Amino acid sequence: MTECEFCTLMKGKMNKVYEDSQIFVMHSMQPATFGHLLVLPKKHVMIIEQLADYEISEIFEKVNKISTAVFESLGAHGTNIILQNGVAAGQNHSHLMIHVIPRREGDGIDFTWQPKHLSEEEMSTIELKLKEAAKNIGAFEEKPAEPVEMDTKVEKIKEPEGDEENYLIKQLDRIP
Numbered sequence: 001m002t003e004c005e006f007c008t009l010m011k012g013k014m015n016k017v018y019e020d021s022q023i024f025v026m027h028s029m030q031p032a033t034f035g036h037l038l039v040l041p042k043k044h045v046m047i048i049e050q051l052a053d054y055e056i057s058e059i060f061e062k063v064n065k066i067s068t069a070v071f072e073s074l075g076a077h078g079t080n081i082i083l084q085n086g087v088a089a090g091q092n093h094s095h096l097m098i099h100v101i102p103r104r105e106g107d108g109i110d111f112t113w114q115p116k117h118l119s120e121e122e123m124s125t126i127e128l129k130l131k132e133a134a135k136n137i138g139a140f141e142e143k144p145a146e147p148v149e150m151d152t153k154v155e156k157i158k159e160p161e162g163d164e165e166n167y168l169i170k171q172l173d174r175i176p
């Protein structure tokens, strides 16, 4: 089995900008603009549905920070954060990636499209289907609890001050 191109690139630290245990950030080899970055989960997944809720949550918190870094370091006027989920959406690699594209006024990139005109009937059919499918999106898959080390030092809980004073007073009472 041939290994995924992006898993190999990550191992070789290709065009690395940032990495931690979860993600690898690299310069795009085919940048749309100067500073176009790719954020790759280290875990090999093809589509976002293969990640757990908490992983998506953590990865997108980092994507936001990367976008902020692009604003601050490159003086971008805006960023586009793009995820192509599936071949039909323009995904042309088998590894999930999130593009962070720095934008500047008049950079010539155009993501606009011609709005479609939907009939009332089409609208309500779509709405019905989606409402049903979206019923449980509020549920969140939590990160499994980390194993607890038994020898970890537990910080001693401080006694409430009042009790400590009472204790001292009791001690004093005993002094003849």
Ligand SMILES: [Zn+2]
Pocket: 004, 005, 006, 007, 008, 043, 044, 045, 094, 095
């Ligand atoms: Zn991969």
